[in-house]
Amino acid sequence: MNDQTKFLLDEREIPTHWYNVAADLKNPPSPPLHPGTHEPIGPEALAPLFPLALIQQEVSQERFIEIPEEVREVYRLWRPTPLLRARRLEQALGTPAHIYYKYEGVSPAGSHKPNTAVPQAYYNRVEGVHRISTETGAGQWGSALAFACNLFDIECKVYMVRVSYEQKPYRRSLMHTWGASVVPSPSSDTGAGRAILARDPESPGSLGIAISEAMEDAATREDTHYSLGSVLNHVLLHQTVIGQEALKQMELAGEYPDVVIGCIGGGSNFAGLAFPFVADKLNGRRNPRILTAEPTAAPSLTRGEYAYDFGDTAEMTPLLKMYTLGHTFVPAEIHAGGLRYHAMAPLVSQLYHEGVIEACAYSQVPVFDAAVQFARAEGIVPAPESAHAIKAAVDEALRAKEAGERRVILFNLSGHGFLDLGAYDAYFAGKLSDYEYPAEKVREAMKALPKV
Ligand SMILES: *Cc1c(COP(=O)(O)O)cnc(C)c1O
Numbered sequence: 001m002n003d004q005t006k007f008l009l010d011e012r013e014i015p016t017h018w019y020n021v022a023a024d025l026k027n028p029p030s031p032p033l034h035p036g037t038h039e040p041i042g043p044e045a046l047a048p049l050f051p052l053a054l055i056q057q058e059v060s061q062e063r064f065i066e067i068p069e070e071v072r073e074v075y076r077l078w079r080p081t082p083l084l085r086a087r088r089l090e091q092a093l094g095t096p097a098h099i100y101y102k103y104e105g106v107s108p109a110g111s112h113k114p115n116t117a118v119p120q121a122y123y124n125r126v127e128g129v130h131r132i133s134t135e136t137g138a139g140q141w142g143s144a145l146a147f148a149c150n151l152f153d154i155e156c157k158v159y160m161v162r163v164s165y166e167q168k169p170y171r172r173s174l175m176h177t178w179g180a181s182v183v184p185s186p187s188s189d190t191g192a193g194r195a196i197l198a199r200d201p202e203s204p205g206s207l208g209i210a211i212s213e214a215m216e217d218a219a220t221r222e223d224t225h226y227s228l229g230s231v232l233n234h235v236l237l238h239q240t241v242i243g244q245e246a247l248k249q250m251e252l253a254g255e256y257p258d259v260v261i262g263c264i265g266g267g268s269n270f271a272g273l274a275f276p277f278v279a280d281k282l283n284g285r286r287n288p289r290i291l292t293a294e295p296t297a298a299p300s301l302t303r304g305e306y307a308y309d310f311g312d313t314a315e316m317t318p319l320l321k322m323y324t325l326g327h328t329f330v331p332a333e334i335h336a337g338g339l340r341y342h343a344m345a346p347l348v349s350q351l352y353h354e355g356v357i358e359a360c361a362y363s364q365v366p367v368f369d370a371a372v373q374f375a376r377a378e379g380i381v382p383a384p385e386s387a388h389a390i391k392a393a394v395d396e397a398l399r400a401k402e403a404g405e406r407r408v409i410l411f412n413l414s415g416h417g418f419l420d421l422g423a424y425d426a427y428f429a430g431k432l433s434d435y436e437y438p439a440e441k442v443r444e445a446m447k448a449l450p451k452v
Contacts, residue, residue, distance in 0.1 A: 008080070014072050015244040024063070030346070067119070079115075085099065110143075111383065132156055192216050206330055211314070256286060264292045290356065290358065296361045299361040308452040334384075339388065362388055365433075368427040380413065380416060382415070383420055389412055
């Protein structure tokens with residue numbers, strides 16, 4: 001064991017390949033289905049939306065996929081990211097556990113999301129695409145993609161959920177700084193947006209509506225592709241640079257985690273850290289516990305059903321086999337906006353279904369308790385999303401203390417919270433409420449699942 005606090009890698013040690021967990025799964029993944037016919041769709045169905053390279057990655061069974069040198073060149077701006085041991089948090093908790101965290105908040109956009117935004121922009125550029133549309137809720141994904149598009153000289157159009165557009169002006173400013181154009185959704189720029197505005201001019205918008213607008217934009221313009229910041233296989237694939245670096249850094253620390261933890265919205269930052277450890281587990285080299293932490297307001301793994309469902313509210317996407325609360329379910333407005341999604345990435349869903357990974361759920365007040373405890377011990381102010389992973393790590397450390405066990409815990413600190421300080425203010429003012437599992441709303445939404 002090594003006594004250091006910070007474990008750094010040289011930039012020559014940025015991974016050369018992404019790790020594809022599909023190669024190691026016990027069962028083949030269930031194919032995406034056509035939303036109308038319910039027949040499996042071929043890669044060509046996705047061609048109007050995504051570049052071929054990403055479609056191939058989406059269905060690839062190859063274990064390692066080479067990272068283009070142009071992408072590694074951009075990764076050098078912030079990768080490898082540091083791995084830290086949370087010694088002061090361990091002391092504050094009085095636990096014999098060792099707590100490590102991988103810190104993705106050092107990227108230009110402040111989260112893990114540029115790890116996939118950069119290759120997505122790159123492959124589009126290589127295939128001659130000059131414009132990309134996307135949606136964003138609180139703005140983390142929109143800002144990551146704006147950053148990446150700017151580097152590859154691609155025009156970026158972001159449909160931002162109207163309430164966030166008005167309440168979270170600073171991520172909008174970030175997107176403008178990187179040259180993207182941002183409109184509040186619903187907007188008058190698309191048919192889907194105009195239809196909603198005609199019915200409800202004051203519509204606050206939702207992620208489902210914004211997805212419909214961005215997809216319509218891409219589908220109706222020859223020069224435009226669409227881009228998604230989580231859920232899909234190729235997005236999870238790109239994030240595996242996190243876990244590959246963490247494996248090396250844990251080796252520098254002279255330890256191997258007993259438990260690996262990530263928060264989950266669509267599943268990408270969790271997958272990024274955890275999948276290389278899942279590989280060790282599936283191949284029988286090691287046997288870490290692998291744990292996801294989700295909000296009780298959108299508990300797709302702990303309370304959802306494993307079924308084919310739409311990825312969006314407007315029923316435009318292919319059907320994916322995943323844990324879902326129903327595509328018409330709209331989660332309560334918790335401050336961890338990045339975790340407000342009705343379903344879970346198919347690859348994460350399958351691993352949960354096969355018993356390889358575990359899940360727990362937390363409501364927002366205890367999550368902010370843990371966020372503030374972490375900030376006071378370690379200095380970094382975490383994003384509210386990441387604080388779900390912190391809460392799970394703290395609980396693991398306290399259980400280790402009770403058991404008198406030296407457990408090694410590793411979690412992903414997916415982003416910093418500098419643009420979420422309003423949420424911290426609400427917490428300190430006692431204005432945060434806990435949303436418990438909305439059983440009735442979910443039962444209602446489950447009735448709308450497609451009958452496959
Ligand atoms: C978007 C976001 C998440 C949630 O998305 P995943 O795809 O589940 O990772 C978590 N943390 C941060 C900081 C985010 O920006």
